[in-house]
Amino acid sequence: MKGMTLIVRTITDFVVAFIVVFGAYIVLYGHLTPGGGFAGGVIIACAFILLMLAQGKEVAFSRFGEKTAHVLDSTGALVFLAIGGVGLTAGFFFKNVFGRGEPFRLLSSGMILPANIAIAFKVVGSLYLVFTALAIFRRRSFRSMIEDELT
Amino acid sequence: MNLVPLYVAIPLLAAFLIPLLGMWWKKSGEVLATLSTVLLSVMAIASIGAPAVVHHMGGWPFPEGIAIVSDGLAVLLLIAVNVVGFLCVIFSLKYMQEYTGLPKYYGLFMLMIAGMNGVVVSGDLFNLFVFLEIASIASYALVAFGVEADELEAGFKYLVLGSVASIMILFAVGTVYAVTGTLNMADAAREIASRFGGPEMNPALLLAAAFFLMGFSLKAALVPFHAWLPDAHPSAPAPISAMLSGVVIKSLGIYAICRIFFHVFGFAAGNPSSVIIANAMIAFAILSIVIGGLLAIGQWDLKRLLAYSSIGQIGYVMLGIGIGARVLATGGARSLAALAILGGLFHLINHAAFKSLLFLSSGAIQQATGTRDMKRMGGLKERMPITAATTNLAALSIAGVPPFSGFWSKLVIIVAAVKAGHVVISSIAIAMAFVTLVYYVKLQREVLFGAVRGAVEKAREVPAVMYVPLIILAVVCVGFGLLYPVVGARILEPATDALLNGAEYIKLVLG
Structure with missing residues (x-):
């Protein structure tokens, strides 16, 4: 993929950072306002997918490599499991062992915030990987498939 | 504190750790999958005879929390899933070496086990659906793992049909939620019994039952x-x-049918809808026994023969459970229903043992001879004595030759069918048990015995890491037959009791 026109490439360069920040906001304030790990994670992943669509695979991979995405994908899930496992030491899986804090402050509501961050890692990694997997396969025309079958 | 959530947490941990470490450490899959399946098997076997327990996620009691339940029925399935899973991992250590991307294979394998354990211990309809999807999606990918054309085609076919099933199940879960206002199975059961317990079943619930069954x-x-x-x-x-x-078709299919129809919907005596559901179960079972058995006779591909045989044998499991359900729905003796269900569950765990043995040995044969075509085999016992002996034992067991385990479970099912007055059904079951013998005799004659010919000539016995799982499963096949008093009293009777005592399940979960 070579990317789109100069106008599109310039604009995406500007907006990608803002989209990532907005996604991070949705993740971090997931326990106070609408949103959360999944919604914010989708927004962050979309920023990199936009980059890939506008500027091509090479630019996107230089900013956010495939291996990084694999690591994020697995660590997100592992951190989420670890939070559940910490609860098990208090008697029940996913029991809240962190302080609840003052309501409506960023550091409040116990383990919901770390759980949201873990989910966001997982969602960013896996959604980006799904898109790259689809982008790797070049589209083949129906005619060439038929010709392959015949030969 | 009880550790029931670990049945899901341990395989999930392994499933995500394996691909992560696999980037730097090529053996991560082999090591971590073996360790975690050993741990899970030990946990499952250690919970034999333990009292039924419920774990409230996050310490939230009913109605806020999600319940994770381990009762007699769950323990039966947990043993089957985790022990067979462990033996399959051991077999994979050598067998899978010719494939690439092994961390992905072991990761998906552990994800499949996590999904199945989740289905078995879940006390919540929606969680059951989620775990069912985890196990199903992992198995779609694993079917297509070889990425040859026919493997991808089979994987895609499985994916499409499996997704149709998932949509039906999701629709049914939604309908039950709309009618009862709860997703907790025990609470839904209580609501259904108290509000819709009369002879007229709510049409929405009947629709949900139909979608669940399909x-x-x-x-x-x-x-x-x-x-x-x-x-x-x-x-x-x-x-x-x-x-x-x-195990997959049993934990995702038969177990879920048992749990939902016996515990959530319940088979109330005198309820015409219950009779309809039980009749549908028996009809599917008989169709499976007859069609699966007849189609298996004509197969010359070893694994395809075994696959058709699975359809027939799962029919026997369903027949036992369906007859038990019908006896309950028509107000028959509870002891008779218990006998039929015990037969079904006994055949379930026996089939888990001998069919996984047969498929593993088919893999050993394929690797040694390079073919699955039975026309190109013969005299395997000369070249691969251990594989041939274990395969022979499993074939005798599944064909219902006494004193092996398959004979006893089929006998119990057929005796229960006769006692319940289903003479025609039991004669079909007996006739098809004979057909099972026919196609396994064909397998013995074409593959195991006779003169060494075709692809077998160059075959050598597989290494110990591949035949040891076969020997263990063969011992289980003999052991379940000869030591029935132990197996029956310790594993099967608690499972049957758990299935029949819906009221006790409600009391356990809701406290």
Whole structure:
């Protein structure tokens, strides 16, 4: 993929950072306002997918490599499991062992915030990987498939 | 504190750790999958005879929290899933070496085990659906793991049909939620019993029951929902075929049918809807026994023969459970229902043992001879004595030759059918048990005995890491037959009791 026109490439360069920040906001304030790990994670992943669509695979991979995405994908899930496992030491899986804090402050509501961050890692990694997997396969025309079958 | 959530947490941990470490450490899959399946098997076997327990996630009691329940029925399935899973991992250590991307294979394998354990211990309808999807999606990918054309085709077919089943199940879960206002199985059961317990079943609930039965029958590959199985099971790598036929169709299909129909909907005496559901179960079971058995005779592909045989044998499991359900629905003796269900569950765990053994040995034979075509085999016992002996034992067991385990479970099912007055059904079951013998005699004659010919001439016995799981499963096949008093009293009777005592399940979960 070579990317789109100069106008599109310039604009995406500007907006990608803002989209990532907005996604991070949705993740971090997931326990106070609408949103959360999944919604914010989708927004962050979309920023990199936009980059890939506008500027091509090479630019996107230089900013956010495939291996990084694999690591994020697995660590997100592992951190989420670890939070559940910490609860098990208090008697029940996913029991809240962190302080609840003052309501409506960023550091409040116990383990919901770390759980949201873990989910966001997982969602960013896996959604980006799904898109790259689809982008790797070049589209083949129906005619060439038929010709392959015949030969 | 009880550790029931670990049945899901341990395989999930392994499933995500394996691909992560696999980037730097090529053996991560082999080591971590073996360790975690050993741990899970020990946990499952150690919970034999333990009292039923419920774990409230996050310490939230009913109605806020999600319940994780381990009772007699769950323990039966947990033993089957985790022990067969462990043996399949051991077999994979050598067998899967010719494939690439092994961390992905072991990661998906552990994800499949996590999904199955989750289905078995879940006390919540929606969680059951989520775990069912985890196990199903992992198995779609594993069926297509070889990425050859026919494997991808089989995987895609399985994916499409499996998704149809999942949508049916999701629709049914939604309908139950709309009618009862709860997703907790015990609470839904209480609501259904108290509000809709009369002779007229709520039509929405009847629709939900129909969708549940269709969806789970598709996952269990009962005829007429079996079309995916004869393609998917032979195409998968042998350890995955063993998992699919041995435990996946049972934990995602038969177990879920048992749990939902006996505990959530309940088979109330004198309720016409209950009779309809029980009749449908028996009809699917008989169709599976007859069609699966007859189609197996004509197969010359070893794994395809085993796959059709799975359809027939899962029919026997369903027949036992369906007859038990019908006895309850028509107000018959509870002891008779218990006998039929015990037969069904006994055949379930026996089939888990001998069918996974047969699929593993088919993998060993394929690797040694390079073919699955039975026309090109013969005299295997000369070249691969251990594989041939264990295969022979499993074939005798599944064909119902006394004193092996398959004979006793089929006998119990047929005796229960006769006692319940289903003379025609029991004669069909007996006739088809004979047909089972016919196609396993064909397998013995063409593959194991006779003169060494065809692809067998160059074959050598597989290494110990591959035949040790076969020997263990063969010992289980003999052991379940000879030591029935132990197995029956310790594992099967608690499971039957758990299935029949819906009221006790409600009391356990709701406290």
